[in-house]
């Protein structure tokens with residue numbers, strides 16, 4: 001029988017050992033100072049920890065009913081877009097990092113679950129999801145300053161692409177639009193009509209800010225969420241903020257939320 005003390009030491013050692021192993025296997029995260037300024041608000045020369053000029057991050061989502069895309073009880077992802085804090089934005093910022101193999105890049109990093117999420121929630125209305133992902137990364141992702149290659153201490157090729165898609169899916173799940181609207185009694189229905197203020201109230205109760213609510217022929221079709229970021233877009237803190245630039249295109253009342261059939 002080992003003494004109590006020696007088994008305690010053995011336990012301690014095994015804990016130390018297992019934590020040492022998991023530390024040595026994981027890549028060090030990209031660290032930003034805790035007092036990193038908030039994008040669009042502060043200023044900094046460190047473009048790896050301060051998103052600039054695209055300091056306003058938008059998560060855009062679709063409710064596609066014709067043709068239907070994605071699950072009947074979920075919105076789908078359009079993209080994550082850096083905006084210059086004022087409604088203008090840069091696009092296609094780095095032709096050398098435009099890719100036509102997003103699925104392969106994500107698979108190559110072993111991110112099976114992420115790829116499943118993309119296949120479920122990031123849908124192209126014409127059915128060509130891969131091309132849609134390429135378009136979003138090439139046009140918008142390449143303009144996120146904190147996701148530039150030099151920002152990664154131990155860069156492995158295209159890991160910033162994986163970060164872009166992972167962060168977008170994480171934000172999408174965090175806002176959970178379908179559930180938040182449903183909890184407020186706003187559900188898809190053939191005949192019901194909703195007010196814009198009702199939708200804004202439901203969303204702001206969870207997101208803390210209003211969003212842009214877009215309609216197509218009086219039917220709910222797109223939502224845009226806005227954040228400033230403290231630190232990097234991939235690991236920093238997202239602080240919700242008011243929309244900039246465009247305003248909602250939905251009418252004040254009589255908004256249809258058509259079921260996906």
Ligand SMILES: *[C@@H]1O[C@H](CO)[C@@H](O)[C@H](O)[C@H]1NC(C)=O
Nearest residue numbers: 099100101104105106108158
């Ligand atoms: C994706 O395409 C890029 C550019 O052509 C290439 O360098 C990279 O190896 C490809 N990645 C995978 C996993 O196929």
